Amino acid sequence: MSNEEDIGGDDQPPAGDRFITVTEFAAFADYTPTYIRQLQREGSLPRGSRGMIPFIAGVRALIRFLRDCERRSSKSAADSRVRDARAREIELRNLENERRLVQVEDVNGLVDEMVGTFRSELAGLAPRVTRDLSFRRTIDRALHDILHRLADAFNEKAYLLGARSAAAGAVQGGDPGRMGSGEQDLPSHGGSTGSA
Incomplete structure (x- = not known):
């Protein structure tokens, strides 16, 4: 073989x-x-x-x-x-048909509206609490600091979730301005800006 x-x-x-x-x-x-x-x-x-x-x-x-x-x-x-x-x-x-899938733009618009309403309400807080202009400025500064910290936290979350600031618009804490000597940047009680 x-x-x-x-x-x-x-x-x-x-x-x-x-x-x-x-x-x-x-x-x-x-x-x-x-x-x-x-x-x-x-x-x-x-x-x-x-x-x-x-x-x-x-x-x-x-x-x-x-x-x-x-x-x-x-x-x-x-x-x-x-x-x-x-x-x-x-x-x-399937998620879209079940209405469990939403457009990012819709969510961003809703969040912007809610945050705007929240900020408007906060802008009227100091005049509701006191007539003392010095104390109002203290309250406004505290609110200003809180809004800036929240804006930083929201922007960090948005970045981690992949929503870029350029696309969605960065959340910004506005300068509440000085009470009694100039105008606020946010109107109190949703009305026009002006001194309290």
């Missing part, structure tokens, strides 16, 4: 190819002998008789096998990305 009798058509060893044991081939290819035998049984690697393998034909077949694996893996990854994109598109469509 010749060493070459079990070798198939494409994997015919080239002239001068030599046969080595599966164990030697596995050591050369950095695989286990069991894996090399499995590849031989599947027809991915040529086989000789009595646990032998043609060296050059085996290396060529192993390279072809690895290239095919890489191509299949690449195609599978691309198919997986397409499936994921389609699933995401369907998920977004």
Whole structure:
């Protein structure tokens, strides 16, 4: 029985190819002998008789096998990305149909309106509390500091959520101005600006 009798058509060893044991081939290819035998049984690697393998034909077949694996893996990854994109598109469509998905612009408009109302109400706080102009200035300064801290916190949250200030408009704490000597920047009680 010749060493070459079990070798198939494409994997015919080239002239001068030599046969080595599966164990030697596995050591050369950095695989286990069991894996090399499995590849031989599947027809991915040529086989000789009595646990032998043609060296050059085996290396060529192993390279072809690895290239095919890489191509299949690449195609599978691309198919997986397409499936994921389609699933995401369907998920977004469902959320929109269930009215659980909203436009960022709508949310930003609602937040702007709510914050504006809140600021307007705060602007009227000092005149409601006291007629003492010095105490009003103290209250206005405290409110001014609070609004600036809130604006910084809101802008940080917006940045972390990916809403850029340029797109949504940064929240800004306004200067409440000085009471009694000039005009406030926010009208008290939603009315026109002017001294209290």
